[in-house]
Amino acid sequence: MFLLDQIERQLPPAPARDPAAPTALGGIRVVDFSHFIAGPYATMMLADFGADVIKIEAPGKGDDFRHYPPTDPAFPAQGASFFFANRNKRSVALDLKNAAALEVVRELIATSDVLVENFSTGVMQRFGLDPETCLALNPRLVYCSVPAYSRDGEFADRPGFDPVVQAESGFMSMNGHADRDGVRALSPVMDIGTSLMVSNTVLAALMARHTTGRGQYCEVSLFDSAVAMLGYAPMQYLLGGIEPQRNGNVSPDTSPSGVFHCTDGSFYVNSGNDRIFERLVAGVLERPDVAADPRFNNRVGRNAHRDALFPILEEAFAKKPWAHWRAKFREAGIPSGQVRSVPQALASAEVSARGLVTRIPHPEAGWVPNLTPPARLKDTPVVDPVPAPRLGQHTQDVLKEVLGFDDQRIAQLKAAGAFGAG
Structure with missing residues (x-):
């Protein structure tokens, strides 16, 4: 075998x-x-x-x-x-x-x-x-x-x-x-x-x-x-008439949530609320101007202006390797993770630590x-x-x-x- x-x-x-x-x-x-x-x-x-x-x-x-x-x-x-x-x-x-x-x-x-x-x-x-x-x-x-x-x-x-x-x-x-x-x-x-x-x-x-x-x-x-x-998609449709659409790796409910790229790979960031977004852009990326932008200071606005927000993040993330961002994300409490293959996941520290x-x-x-x-x-x-x-x-x-x-x-x-x- x-x-x-x-x-x-x-x-x-x-x-x-x-x-x-x-x-x-x-x-x-x-x-x-x-x-x-x-x-x-x-x-x-x-x-x-x-x-x-x-x-x-x-x-x-x-x-x-x-x-x-x-x-x-x-x-x-x-x-x-x-x-x-x-x-x-x-x-x-x-x-x-x-x-x-x-x-x-x-x-x-x-x-x-x-x-x-x-x-x-x-x-x-x-x-x-x-x-x-x-x-x-x-x-x-x-x-x-x-x-x-x-x-x-x-x-x-x-x-x-x-x-x-x-x-x-x-x-x-x-x-x-x-x-x-x-x-x-x-x-x-x-x-x-x-x-x-x-x-x-x-x-x-x-x-x-x-x-x-x-x-x-x-x-x-x-x-x-x-x-x-x-x-929860059926309840969203039954109560609000919202039919789920295919969004690739982007979340239809929160932003910025999706796959981003750094110098040596890709990773997923999930900004589930306004506080996480502020820690991400004002803290990790040191862009308080983006956090204060009226287009981006609430979930509804960030979803509506995703096409303007994502290029800003992509440009910043592309300057450093994953090890840099991993440490920054962990320190700031940003839900994130490297995009791995199955072999990479099975060999990961997380899998090893949990046996x-x-x-x-x-x-x-x-x-x-x-x-x-x-x-x-x-x-x-x-x-x-x-x-x-x-x-x-x-x-x-x-x-x-x-x-x-x-x-x-x-x-x-x-x-x-x-x-x-x-």
Whole structure:
């Protein structure tokens, strides 16, 4: 796999948690039928908090996301993208088209607290694993569906992926430059945003269970989450009739906010209010005349006269390197940052100081990189990271530990084809 030979030299090991500390979700079991990102990233967050997440996958191929590049022939079905969304899980390979395998799944559901699925609408029903059936089997179950659009109504049959809902939600129309078509975000922002909604929804349902004693059905759709990810733009339109326009790297609400250039690169400055602007031009740039200019002394004026203001700033910034401006901005409290590539960001002092990129042991590769969860809990820290599992790595462990199956029962399931043809 790319750069595997450099990981031990370049990345620090992930620090170990206090083994005596409890976890936030210790004792919670999640049966995870999800694939790609929106479901798996959510269940990974639950796993980071200490839940036992059992990922159910089809034998032979598993989650399609396993095969997204870059991959290495030495570690089949464990591509870099799959590592991103499946840390701290156990993989069980079961053929859901097999009656014996479905019986095992039902037994797992009966002993679990949460079920998450993002199949196309109708798939879980065909398996006999619809919400009504599963909640009858386990009334304390939190059953969360993550469809593209909905599980009922006229759009229930529609499949969808992140860039599709970026387009349909209006998100794409807001991004890019005014003289070109709108552009998608390359990062799967809608998948990740949906994952955050899913994890919060599951946690809310688990909290409700403390009061009601019952689980419930939950639904978080990719499209609904995409509309929420539009931020405050819908309210600006609904209340003020303001339709978002593409502004490139310039903010439509504050000025001067945008990308500027110095002698050795570019950086972003965000002047969110009048006080920041005054500190920027009167203090950092030593131009009190610009700060006092009636065109620029309030947010509305600066937005209206951006074409006059920006050349003044560009001329000043172009005289010095980034190191000069970085020190000045920090001293003056100006929100700003260097425009970096992904490699530059991962190698930055900020990432290093927070320990955001580490290495963790892998049974075949030796080490693999790890992205530290952003949540920091002092008393119930996230669990020590374990790499995403091999396909079916924990099938026998789960059947024995969770369901109490003996070797004879497992052999019978294998003979019945529950684990696939091979």
